[in-house]
Amino acid sequence: MNYLKKFNNNVAMVIDNEEKEWIVIGKGISFGKRPGDKIVTSEIERRFLAEPSQDFSYIVQTIFSMDAELIEAVNEMIHEAELVIGVKLKDKNYITLLDHINFALKRTSEGIEYSAPLKWETKRLYPKEYQAAVQSIGYLNQRLGINLPKSEETFITMHYVNAQDGKEKLEQSDRINMIVRMIMTFVSDEYQIELDEESTNYIRFVTHLRYFIIRQINNESLKDSSLDRDLMMIIKEKYRRAYEVALGVSEKVRREEDWEITSNEVLYLTIHIWRVTSVDDE
Template structure:
């Protein structure tokens, strides 16, 4: 039996659950006319999620003090839609993190403040499905609120969605995205080129870097490729040398060992990228 502890607004109720202790129920009009101690069926809620600890409970309650009821209802619909799109449950913290982020983003847009995102392209390439979902969310916000969400903000929404899907900390994801951008700039500086962000080889490089950074961070080491390493060192010495420098940067930032085999993949990706740049010129 789920009973009402406190009605926070017409759409949000704090309730007592026999298995999860205190939970939050979200649904249009769910709290209307409800009283403390009254039984409420969980299936009535459009979305049901568990507040797992006291800190998260307080964060959500504080959120409701300054975020408009209609905005809360809209976010509930969007998060439910995301779960349907990805056919997966999202980490419950997205109700706090993404709602808070978008609320203040909308305020900044209404005040005419610009939103800059220097890692937009890397984010789009690393998480294409999440980026598409974020772009569609932005379109619905435009229709619902008359607010055009800029492309840079779509990148930030993408990271929130990816964080909730993978249960990875948003700070860690941001750090990885910034590292990938730094590695790309390192390549541009080393060869004195401006990489075409629409080049298919750039897309492949960024996606590889994203997976490589995650593998290193998870200490999921690739198999040894010693024979191929020697061949690439002879065939593409400049790309080979740069790959080791990139690996050193990764190792310094992540504070974890980067396996030697990573030099094989980086050398090949850098060589393909450079070949494409030369053909473009």
């Protein structure tokens, strides 16, 4: 690629061997360059084909509404986050997150904070992405001398979740969170107790529910043959109340989600319900 012109030190217009123009982003990619200079591929962190489209207009608007220091900071932030989540953000996700950060900074400077729904569930369901989000906010706060609100942890977590191929997209993540909360509320109401959200057993239950829900969405329920029949009878008898509530959960998701829950799934739910409603926690 050959350099055409500078937008700022981190953003340039280039042209490839097929005469196609691109906007490229990379740390110091424009520094000291003159028209016609070669651009080394390793210098490019993101590239966007410069052709008329609604998406490209959005890309241009987003990039050029941000100053060079902010773009460089977000590039570094995303690079470190990608190492944590093990996935490279697609260009579309990158631009969406860039836009989000830009507006988050503007809201913060104006003293505006949006509340983040299902913060706890997001933290527990997506620990790797949440860790990356906390790291990202800490980096931006230190680098830019700002103080982004805690609610951004949840918002940025969901950006990292949504960026991953082959995993739950943002809409599915919202659905998973909603169903987890519905089940937890049902169990709490049945026992008429407030569940300890910081307990180990609660965390284990949420983790189990996440994979339980994903299995249902993907039509991958546990087969009834995977548990010994005698063991199934022992669990039913020993944890009778928890088993009844598990059956209630099964009926609720059948009505709400049209899912048919296998007896094995019910038994695993029984064990988790018994643990999360017990006084003692490991």
